[in-house]
Amino acid sequence: MSKSVVIDRVCRIEGHGGITVNIHDGKVAEVKMDVFEGTRFLEPLVVGRTYNEVAPILMRICAICSATHTVASLMAVEDALGVNVSEQTRLLRELLVQGGNIESHALHLFCLVIPDFMNYPSAVDLASDYPHEVKMGLELKKLGNTIQETIGGRAIHPVNAIVGGFGRLPIREELLGLKKQLQKGLKQSLATFDIVSSLQIPDFCISPNIYAALLSDGNGYSLFGEKTTLSTGDIKEIGTYKDICNEQVVAHSNAKHSRFKDKPFMVGALARIALNGKKLSGQAKKALEKLGFDLLSGNPLHNNAAQAIELVYSIERSIEIIEELLSGEIKEEKPMQITLRAGTGTGAVEAPRGTLYHSYSFDKEGRLTEADIITPTAQNLANIEKDLRVSVENLIDESKESLVPKLEMVVRAYDPCISCAVHLVEVNFK
Amino acid sequence: MDKPNVGIYGLTGCAGDQLSILNCEDELLDIAGSLNIKFFPMAMTCNDEDSALDIVFIEGSVVQPEDEQMLKKLRDRATFLVAIGTCAVWGGVQAMKNEIAREELKQKVYGPAGKDFETIAPQPLNHFVKVDLAISGCPIEKEQLLQTVAALLHGDLPTLPNYPVCTECKMAEYTCVLIEKGQLCLGPITVAGCKARCPSYTRPCIGCRGPVEEANVSSEFRVLREKGFTKIDIQNRLHTFAAQADALNIESLKEAVDE
Numbered sequence: 001m002s003k004s005v006v007i008d009r010v011c012r013i014e015g016h017g018g019i020t021v022n023i024h025d026g027k028v029a030e031v032k033m034d035v036f037e038g039t040r041f042l043e044p045l046v047v048g049r050t051y052n053e054v055a056p057i058l059m060r061i062c063a064i065c066s067a068t069h070t071v072a073s074l075m076a077v078e079d080a081l082g083v084n085v086s087e088q089t090r091l092l093r094e095l096l097v098q099g100g101n102i103e104s105h106a107l108h109l110f111c112l113v114i115p116d117f118m119n120y121p122s123a124v125d126l127a128s129d130y131p132h133e134v135k136m137g138l139e140l141k142k143l144g145n146t147i148q149e150t151i152g153g154r155a156i157h158p159v160n161a162i163v164g165g166f167g168r169l170p171i172r173e174e175l176l177g178l179k180k181q182l183q184k185g186l187k188q189s190l191a192t193f194d195i196v197s198s199l200q201i202p203d204f205c206i207s208p209n210i211y212a213a214l215l216s217d218g219n220g221y222s223l224f225g226e227k228t229t230l231s232t233g234d235i236k237e238i239g240t241y242k243d244i245c246n247e248q249v250v251a252h253s254n255a256k257h258s259r260f261k262d263k264p265f266m267v268g269a270l271a272r273i274a275l276n277g278k279k280l281s282g283q284a285k286k287a288l289e290k291l292g293f294d295l296l297s298g299n300p301l302h303n304n305a306a307q308a309i310e311l312v313y314s315i316e317r318s319i320e321i322i323e324e325l326l327s328g329e330i331k332e333e334k335p336m337q338i339t340l341r342a343g344t345g346t347g348a349v350e351a352p353r354g355t356l357y358h359s360y361s362f363d364k365e366g367r368l369t370e371a372d373i374i375t376p377t378a379q380n381l382a383n384i385e386k387d388l389r390v391s392v393e394n395l396i397d398e399s400k401e402s403l404v405p406k407l408e409m410v411v412r413a414y415d416p417c418i419s420c421a422v423h424l425v426e427v428n429f430k
Numbered sequence: 431m432d433k434p435n436v437g438i439y440g441l442t443g444c445a446g447d448q449l450s451i452l453n454c455e456d457e458l459l460d461i462a463g464s465l466n467i468k469f470f471p472m473a474m475t476c477n478d479e480d481s482a483l484d485i486v487f488i489e490g491s492v493v494q495p496e497d498e499q500m501l502k503k504l505r506d507r508a509t510f511l512v513a514i515g516t517c518a519v520w521g522g523v524q525a526m527k528n529e530i531a532r533e534e535l536k537q538k539v540y541g542p543a544g545k546d547f548e549t550i551a552p553q554p555l556n557h558f559v560k561v562d563l564a565i566s567g568c569p570i571e572k573e574q575l576l577q578t579v580a581a582l583l584h585g586d587l588p589t590l591p592n593y594p595v596c597t598e599c600k601m602a603e604y605t606c607v608l609i610e611k612g613q614l615c616l617g618p619i620t621v622a623g624c625k626a627r628c629p630s631y632t633r634p635c636i637g638c639r640g641p642v643e644e645a646n647v648s649s650e651f652r653v654l655r656e657k658g659f660t661k662i663d664i665q666n667r668l669h670t671f672a673a674q675a676d677a678l679n680i681e682s683l684k685e686a687v688d689e
Contacts, residue, residue, distance in 0.1 A: 011475045014445050038442030038493035039549050040524035041535040049666060056636055057670065060523050063446030063569060107452065111473060122474035124462040134459070142455040153631045155453055156446045156569045157638075160631040167631035 005400050009036075010408050013112070014064060014417045019407050021392050028396065031389040033381060033411065043371040051077050051338070051366045052163050058358065058373065062417055063156045064107070065375075067100030067148055068351035069358070070158050076358040077163050079345025081366070083336050088325070089165045095321045096151045096161060097223055097349060098314040102185070103144025103155070104352035105269070105307040105314070108415045109196060110137025113304050116409060117199045133195065136188050140311065143185040147318060150174050164336030172326065179322045182315050186283065189311040193287045196308035201293065201301050205391040205410050209298045209383070210263055211271035212244060214350050221272075221279040221313060223350035229275050230260060238348040241357045245374045258374070264382035267354025268414065269306035270295065284313035300387050301413045307352075340366040351376055353415050377416045384414055434484035434582070437469035439504060441490030441497040442552070443522060446569035447515035448472050448489055454572055461576075464583060483508040485582060491517040491525060491552045498550075498558055505559040512578065513555045516568040520640040520672035523568075525552035528674065554674070563587065568638035568671060571623050591622040594642045595635050599626035607634045612657050614667050619645035619677075640672040647680050 005021040016036040022029045046057050055073040059066045071093045078085060085093075111123040114137075120126040127134035145155040150170055152158025160167045210232055214225030228236050228244055236244055245258040258265070265271075273280075273288065274296050280288055287309045288295070295302050346359040354376030361370040387410050395403055440448050452473060454461060468478040469486075486508035492498050505511055513519050521528075528551040536549065555561050565574050574590060581588040591598075595617040599606070607629050608615035615634035617626065621642040628635050641647070647668070654664050661683070668678045 009471060011471045011477060014472060015440075036496060038497055039536075039539075039547075040442060040493065040552070041532075041539060042524065044535050044538050045524070045527050045530075050663065053636075053666065053670070057523050057526075060444050060446075060568065063444040063449045066444070066446070111452065121476040122470075124459065124467075124474070127459055131459075138455040138458060141453075145453055145455070153627060156449060159628050159633055162633070167628075167633045 003400070005403055005407075007404055007408065010411050013412055013415075014062075017411070017416065019388060019411065021388070021403075021407070023392070023396065026396060028389055028392050031385055031392055033384050033388065035381075043373060046371050047368055049368050051081060051340075051362055051368070054360065054368055054371070055161075055163070056157075056159075058371070059157050061373065061375070064104050065100065065351045065353070065356070065417060066157045067096050067152060068349045068356050070152070070161050071097055072347040072349040072351075072356050072358040074161060074163055075347025075349070076345045076360045077347075077362075079347060080343040080360055080362050081163075081338055081341060081345070082343065083164055083338060085165060085336060086331070086333055088169075088331055088333060091321050091325055092151055092166060092170070093161060094224065095318055095325075096148060096158065098318045098321070099144045099147025099151065101144070101223065101314045101352050102311060102318070103141050103148065104415075105311045106137055106140035106144060106192075108352070109192060109304065109307060109311070110134060110141065112412055112415075114195065114199070116412060136191065140185055140188050140192065143181055143315075146181060147178060150178055162335055164338060165333060166335065169330055169332065172330065175322050175326055175330075179319055179326075182319045182322070186312070186315045186319070189308075189315050190283060190287070193305075193308040193312055197287075197291055197305050199304070201299065201305075202406065202409075203299065204394045204406060205301060205387050206297055206299045207386065207390040209300070210260065210265035211274040212260065212265045212267050212355065212379070213272040213275045214238070214348055214355055216276040216279050219279075220281055220317075221276050221284070223272075225348070225350075228348070228355060230265065231271075231274060232261070234260075238357065239346045241346060241348065241359065241374060245357070245379055258379040259382055264386045265379065266300065266383045266414075267376045267379050268303055269310045269352070270300070270303040271354065272350060273306045273309060280309070280313060282312075282316045284309055284316055287312050300383075300410060303413045303415070307415070338366070340364060353377060353417055354379060375417070377414075380414050380416065384411060384416070433464065433466050435468050435482065436465045437483045437486040437504060437508065438467065438472070439469065439486065439488050439500070440472060441488065441501060441518070441555075442493040442524070443490030443515065443517040444569075445472060445489070447487075447518070447567075450569045450572055450575060451487075454576060457576060461579060465579070481507070485510045485512065487512045487514050488555060489513075489515040489518050491521050491554055492550065492558060493524060493552045494547075494549050501555060501558055510562045510582070511555075511559065512563045512565060513561045514565050514570050514575070516566050516638060516640050516671050517552075518555050519561075519564045519566040521552050521554045521674050522671060525554075526669055526671075526673045528552065565590065566621060566640045567623060574623055592643050593622050594618055594645070595620045595622050595624065595626050595629075595639070598622045598624070599629045599635075602626055602630065604629040605632070607632065608653070608657070614654060614657075614659055614663065616650070616667060618653075619647055619650045636667060636670060638671050641675050641677045645677045647677055648682060651680060651682050
């Protein structure tokens with residue numbers, strides 16, 4: 001007996017992707033995640049542009065991760081040109097990234113995941129029965145956007161974060177206003193955690209996972225770091241990201257997959273908490289302790305709970321950053337002066353979906369000669385396929401109608417961002 | 431118009447214009463209540479793939495045969511087609527160097543695997559189908575989107591600006607980044623609607639909304655040359671978001687390539 005399950009389009013994810021499963025004689029013959037997104041070739045197209053034009057173009061790889069793309073891009077440019085930005089700039093950039101994390105996690109949890117687990121086709125349908133909860137989710141999402149607007153100048157594709165610093169610095173009143181909203185948001189994020197941690201998580205998709213994330217090597221949990229750490233015990237400098245991501249063209253799909261020592265791995269909120277969770281503090285730490293299940297059982301569906309914990313973390317950390325900025329005066333600094341030189345540099349930031357790497361080379365006139373970007377979804381793709389296979393093996397006797405929503409649930413748990421998959425392409429067009 | 435049937439879809443792009451719809455957090459449930467959203471794969475399951483639509487909003491540009499097929503199908507389904515975002519209206523950043531053969535780019539990024547999939551030089555929607563209304567912006571401005579939905583619900587069209595960012599900038603009395611600060615600002619030739627966001631952050635306009643009607647690009651080019659910018663830097667900036675716009679392909683630029 002053979003059967004084939006083809007999901008043409010997984011809805012409620014960003015970008016266009018599908019799933020193909022082939023079963024022969026009761027055994028799983030093939031499982032793959034198809035990517036139908038058109039290719040934009042932004043990396044070769046940006047060659048020849050001057051250093052200050054790179055971020056405004058490459059942030060447009062993805063709307064929902066545009067803040068992290070911007071910051072990773074600026075860090076790569078500055079690494080290549082030998083620019084050291086001020087502590088104030090670093091804090092403001094982190095606040096921008098935390099805003100992106102809040103917005104993205106709130107969108108994923110309330111618009112994509114919770115309706116999924118509660119069997120509603122969309123957040124709008126969910127709102128007809130749970131208006132209060134959906135409204136709370138939208139307010140959290142808006143909070144993330146307000147931070148990005150205040151610091152970055154726009155919720156999508158920030159204009160204010162530039163090489164060397166910021167165009168205009170926020171004023172005290174703006175930061176105080178944000179802090180007030182964040183304090184309200186903290187309560188909402190805790191309520192969100194209660195909802196997400198009470199969802200029944202199916203156990204059809206459990207297998208050993210390797211996790212990778214930037215190592216929080218300071219005092220607390222962080223979305224930044226100079227090294228990447230893996231649950232295998234390996235630690236690598238971000239400049240050697242190619243050793244980790246090790247992209248390869250895979251015969252069955254021709255999509256580029258990332259493998260570490262020939263094994264797939266997972267990046268994202270779950271991986272970050274697996275590797276850096278002991279550094280959480282405050283309410284986020286309490287939330288992690290309160291979880292009634294083992295987050296690290298190898299079930300990717302727990303990524304949703306990990307995102308809920310990070311929602312709490314990002315709000316608490318944003319309040320902390322604002323307090324630090326307000327503890328003195330905001331320095332009226334201009335962006336750093338840039339001295340042109342040839343060079344190569346790498347920037348890495350934990351995007352909502354996992355580690356994002358930008359790496360560039362410039363000639364002595366400050367024009368880009370090469371750009372390489374590794375997005376979280378590109379890294380997760382091989383692991384998604386692994387988990388789809390595990391799920392199909394566990395559910396092999398189920399009908400197509402019962403199998404399809406479960407496989408979609410696995411894909412959505414990764415919060416894949418296919419727009420982001422800059423050089424990730426599936427060529428199996430039907 | 432009572433509750434129109436609506437579709438929302440993204441061809442190839444960053445999904446930022448669909449996300450801008452979802453970013454109307456305060457208005458989202460009201461919008462959803464006043465429309466019959468039949469097709470919006472990014473935000474809902476159970477999409478109606480075939481029925482007639484009164485209005486379809488499409489973002490992204492056409493970069494592969496599948497995009498073209500989907501666009502034509504949506505055009506056939508819909509009475510009124512709205513292009514949302516600079517990719518849909520002008521081609522966007524992916525269309526910045528369409529003179530480079532796609533085959534060459536595929537080889538560079540994918541090596542031999544590249545030959546197995548088809549890709550075409552990115553094009554805006556109106557190269558393939560009739561577009562009834564174009565809302566540009568990278569991404570679109572929330573206010574323009576809400577205005578458009580409100581107008582269409584009343585059987586009317588929105589009034590979108592036909593003047594440049596420069597006008598909005600002067601009205602807000604920001605320091606001129608082009609004349610006073612000598613930066614490569616495209617405010618004089620870019621269509622308004624963003625309330626001169628970049629100049630408000632002391633940054634030059636980089637033209638993300640595409641050219642304004644009757645843009646005097648030759649004059650802009652002359653001013654920028656006088657400010658000391660090289661022809662190649664001016665060309666690069668002009669050709670970032672709307673490289674295919676006729677208005678931005680002036681004679682002086684053709685000479686720039688030979689220089």
